[in-house]
Amino acid sequence: MDRPDRPGSGPPPAEASLLNKPVDRRRALTVLAGAAVAGVQALNACRPASTLSEEQRELKLLAWREYIKGNYRDMTEAERAETIARLERQALVERGSAVTIQSTGAQPGVVFGYAFNISKCKGFRSCVEACINENNLDRNADTQYIRIFEIEDGVVDLDHADATFQHEVPAEGHFYLGTQCFQCADPPCVKVCPVGATWQEPDGITVIDYDWCIGCRYCMAACPYWARRFNWSAPEVPVPEVNPNQHYLGNRARKTGVVEKCTFCIHRTRQGRLPACAEACPTGARVFGNLLDPDSEIRWVLEHKRVFRLKEDLKTEPRFWYFSD
Amino acid sequence: MHLKPFLASALRSATSGGARYHVWMGLLTLVMLAGAWAYGIQLRDGLGVTGLSDHVSWGLYISNFTFLVGLAAAAMMLVLPAYVFDDVDFGRAVLIAEGVAVAALVMCLLFVVVDIGNPLAAWHLMPGIGFLNWPRSLLAWDVVVLNGYLALNLAIPFYILYSHYRGKRPERKKYLPWMYIAVMWAVSIHLVTAFLLAGLPARPYWNTALLGPRFLASAFTAGPAFVIVLLWVIGRETRFPVAEGAIRKLAVITTVAAQINLVMLLSELFYKFYSPTHHGINARYLFFGLDGHHALVPWIWTAIAFNILATAGLMIHPLRRNTRWLIPACVVLFVSIWIEKGIGLVIPGFVPSPLGEIVEYVPTLVELGVTAGVWATGLFVLTVLVKVAIPIELGEVRSPHVEEPRPARVTRPRTTRPRYDEDRPVRTR
Amino acid sequence: MRFRGGKPMLHSLLAAGLLSACVEDDSPGTGDDATVEPGGPATAAAAPVRDDSLEPGTLGSVRAIPVVGWSGPGGRPFEVALRTRDRESGHARRFGTITLRTTLRGGTPDLVQYPCTSCHLGRTVAMKDTRIGDAHQNIQPRHPALLGAVCSTCHSPSAVDMLTLRTGDRVDMDQGYRLCAQCHFAQAEAWASGAHGKRLDGWQGRRVVMGCSDCHDPHRPAPLPRIPFRAPTIQRGGGHD
Numbered sequence: 001m002d003r004p005d006r007p008g009s010g011p012p013p014a015e016a017s018l019l020n021k022p023v024d025r026r027r028a029l030t031v032l033a034g035a036a037v038a039g040v041q042a043l044n045a046c047r048p049a050s051t052l053s054e055e056q057r058e059l060k061l062l063a064w065r066e067y068i069k070g071n072y073r074d075m076t077e078a079e080r081a082e083t084i085a086r087l088e089r090q091a092l093v094e095r096g097s098a099v100t101i102q103s104t105g106a107q108p109g110v111v112f113g114y115a116f117n118i119s120k121c122k123g124f125r126s127c128v129e130a131c132i133n134e135n136n137l138d139r140n141a142d143t144q145y146i147r148i149f150e151i152e153d154g155v156v157d158l159d160h161a162d163a164t165f166q167h168e169v170p171a172e173g174h175f176y177l178g179t180q181c182f183q184c185a186d187p188p189c190v191k192v193c194p195v196g197a198t199w200q201e202p203d204g205i206t207v208i209d210y211d212w213c214i215g216c217r218y219c220m221a222a223c224p225y226w227a228r229r230f231n232w233s234a235p236e237v238p239v240p241e242v243n244p245n246q247h248y249l250g251n252r253a254r255k256t257g258v259v260e261k262c263t264f265c266i267h268r269t270r271q272g273r274l275p276a277c278a279e280a281c282p283t284g285a286r287v288f289g290n291l292l293d294p295d296s297e298i299r300w301v302l303e304h305k306r307v308f309r310l311k312e313d314l315k316t317e318p319r320f321w322y323f324s325d
Numbered sequence: 326m327h328l329k330p331f332l333a334s335a336l337r338s339a340t341s342g343g344a345r346y347h348v349w350m351g352l353l354t355l356v357m358l359a360g361a362w363a364y365g366i367q368l369r370d371g372l373g374v375t376g377l378s379d380h381v382s383w384g385l386y387i388s389n390f391t392f393l394v395g396l397a398a399a400a401m402m403l404v405l406p407a408y409v410f411d412d413v414d415f416g417r418a419v420l421i422a423e424g425v426a427v428a429a430l431v432m433c434l435l436f437v438v439v440d441i442g443n444p445l446a447a448w449h450l451m452p453g454i455g456f457l458n459w460p461r462s463l464l465a466w467d468v469v470v471l472n473g474y475l476a477l478n479l480a481i482p483f484y485i486l487y488s489h490y491r492g493k494r495p496e497r498k499k500y501l502p503w504m505y506i507a508v509m510w511a512v513s514i515h516l517v518t519a520f521l522l523a524g525l526p527a528r529p530y531w532n533t534a535l536l537g538p539r540f541l542a543s544a545f546t547a548g549p550a551f552v553i554v555l556l557w558v559i560g561r562e563t564r565f566p567v568a569e570g571a572i573r574k575l576a577v578i579t580t581v582a583a584q585i586n587l588v589m590l591l592s593e594l595f596y597k598f599y600s601p602t603h604h605g606i607n608a609r610y611l612f613f614g615l616d617g618h619h620a621l622v623p624w625i626w627t628a629i630a631f632n633i634l635a636t637a638g639l640m641i642h643p644l645r646r647n648t649r650w651l652i653p654a655c656v657v658l659f660v661s662i663w664i665e666k667g668i669g670l671v672i673p674g675f676v677p678s679p680l681g682e683i684v685e686y687v688p689t690l691v692e693l694g695v696t697a698g699v700w701a702t703g704l705f706v707l708t709v710l711v712k713v714a715i716p717i718e719l720g721e722v723r724s725p726h727v728e729e730p731r732p733a734r735v736t737r738p739r740t741t742r743p744r745y746d747e748d749r750p751v752r753t754r
Numbered sequence: 755m756r757f758r759g760g761k762p763m764l765h766s767l768l769a770a771g772l773l774s775a776c777v778e779d780d781s782p783g784t785g786d787d788a789t790v791e792p793g794g795p796a797t798a799a800a801a802p803v804r805d806d807s808l809e810p811g812t813l814g815s816v817r818a819i820p821v822v823g824w825s826g827p828g829g830r831p832f833e834v835a836l837r838t839r840d841r842e843s844g845h846a847r848r849f850g851t852i853t854l855r856t857t858l859r860g861g862t863p864d865l866v867q868y869p870c871t872s873c874h875l876g877r878t879v880a881m882k883d884t885r886i887g888d889a890h891q892n893i894q895p896r897h898p899a900l901l902g903a904v905c906s907t908c909h910s911p912s913a914v915d916m917l918t919l920r921t922g923d924r925v926d927m928d929q930g931y932r933l934c935a936q937c938h939f940a941q942a943e944a945w946a947s948g949a950h951g952k953r954l955d956g957w958q959g960r961r962v963v964m965g966c967s968d969c970h971d972p973h974r975p976a977p978l979p980r981i982p983f984r985a986p987t988i989q990r991g992g993g994h995d
Binding site: 027067070071074141147149157158159160161163179188191192193194195196197211212213214215216217218220221222223224225226228229230231232233234256257258259311314 | 336340370371372373377378379380382383437440441442443444445446447449450455456457458461462463464465468521524525526527528603606674675677678679680681682
Binding site for chain 1: 940941944947948949950951952953955956957958959969977979980981982983984985986987988
């Protein structure tokens, strides 16, 4: 029913070459090849349900339901409970790890603040070790939320700092300064996330919904303190070392391709406990508490010590101060 | 009723051609398949198979994305003189330019897709079923403007081609308003991409007011250069008449834009190097290396040298008017802008890190494979679009339902009255 | 500043005076104003003194109240309340209630010699008593030596299980913080306020802290250097750092 194209509009005079086959056969071959490939893929993807074990079917259903869920912020309490139940079940079935995932909200009248004593820090990195264990950080990639810098006396300049020191500490003529996520009051990372996967909770903790994050890493480019980490490969924690006390927005099992960061141990601090780093520090260099409580230690430090913050000029208003004795 | 024959004829055009055409398409297909296979590895093992790290979290993919947004924007800017000033020289080149824009956009979107860590979750970006953090997030702006621009660049040329296919003149009042919108949109896509980077105070290398204008200047350098080379190839390989005036004017645009780009580059370098502040440390890494790390130093100096050389060459009238010098100059300029705006812009922004740590970036084979695959896809799309458009524009292909078929003829372009004093024709080989 | 024995500096005298004047000890669970003898023999019970001229926030008064039913870490916890001129608040005050957990020199390893009365059977110890020659040779009195002090500067010769303040008052080993605060008043204030040392429990609720000697060996107070936990691996390409 198609009339052929006008004269003079066909392909140019063919050189007698293998490459100039008539279009029909070429198209037919393309279609056939495409169909074959598609068919094989379809066969692979849709194995009849009867070949899957009960456990595999359950896992697939859990994975599907997890995939289609929305942003944690927009979920109702019931939906949150459901997703937590699914995640706990997944952890148990897939990895044999029995965990409890909290969805504890922020306590009213609480905004967390942190102070770091650069006279007391001796560079022991006990905080780093405690953080790794508490937050189920990837052992393969040796993810560390906390960075301890050794700096020469006389300058507070991170361009001349060394975080890779591995010698007896404290070293003469140096002081130590630790960084982690500062839970800024005006966080640039929250501003730039295109899907709203990261936001700040009322108690000041900037959190990430790992299942909503698409892994674009714009937040990592935006953070002035290099506080965020990306899962470049599948994170792994040996099951005996898993901390089963988890929070949905904190130290639950993450997956490849999403961003994570320090959450001030949200699973502990929302229960009134100290973050693992503050608890582990042997020199007492870390002070943590509620900025809204006038009787708290953090408030005493801010009122009586000479405090400073990093990159104050960027106006991110970090809730992490440094002071010295 | 013309649609099915249009699509069928388009498919026919795209799949038929001479030996060189088939070799070209075959080669592209091979590279696309290799890229797809490399991407499969990346999907399976995670982005750890690339050279990226927590320190340098954006690399080759976003570098190419940044460069190609410029290419897409510049292609559209050529439209402005053609339609607004009714410059017929540009008339035919415009559809080609829009083809370039579509291909570049496809590459941009593909580079974003291969860069994100959780591509299956991309539906989270869609307002309605997901959540788009507009207007706070510049990336959300970018999603909106790029997709809108793609829609415009698909719709307008489709309308024009489809009208020609049906033997009708496209109605100016139907496409001209969209054309104006598309031209302004073209500026916005590149400014938004520039603001995406410039709006980060955490990255002093990008956090300058000049980044947006620099982006536009380098886009207008690389874009027309690419279109010149493309038109030259089309002029040699097909019967499509490429107006000498078009290439001449494009060359002038490229030259002026290249000069402006160099001035802006000079301005940035002065600001970064005159005082040894923290703001200049990334530039120091790029140009001179830092603490023994100097992976990018040869690249940037090559780019600067190419840029100056090509710009100087293009400023010489006899050289610019001779395709024997024009084409290589455009290629060299294109490459230099790719280096300077791609890897010379994105990667130094991360070195050193905000906490002063220096971690360098070297792309892996998987990364290079995916990049090559995306470029091959873009060139494939471009070739197909051009291959479909040309016969229609030449009048060789018309809908079978057309009542009064126009005779097939090769149209000679009307040359305009020379506006400048260069009234000599462009010499081709 | 060098502290020469016998010639205290004015401010340390003041601080010591203030401290000793205001320190009181309470028995478990009783009300605010009860004063009870501390856990050692023959110590004069200090009368509770509230100095109204004190600014809120200074180390106005420290009370050590043993805690009943403590299930946290440590051996013999005390509840230490810091009182200011704000009388109405009763227990809680400018810095909240801190619970002192002292484990009697939990930091020093050579603690096989407590209680002192196991050797010094109530009699006065002469400094040159060398009957058991190597009894205390493991103690390197760096800190006292720096101050020109001798053992009896801090240890009460007549009641060897106790410590002695500059004013002559004797205090329990558990109240060693009072001794340190005589000179290290700045650190003591920071300690009471939470900027020196750490909390053992969470940030919320009752504060549980340790005494000075739980971290600082009084004879060698400087923290010992150690090899840190492993450095971060900064990789190039292909992953994390």
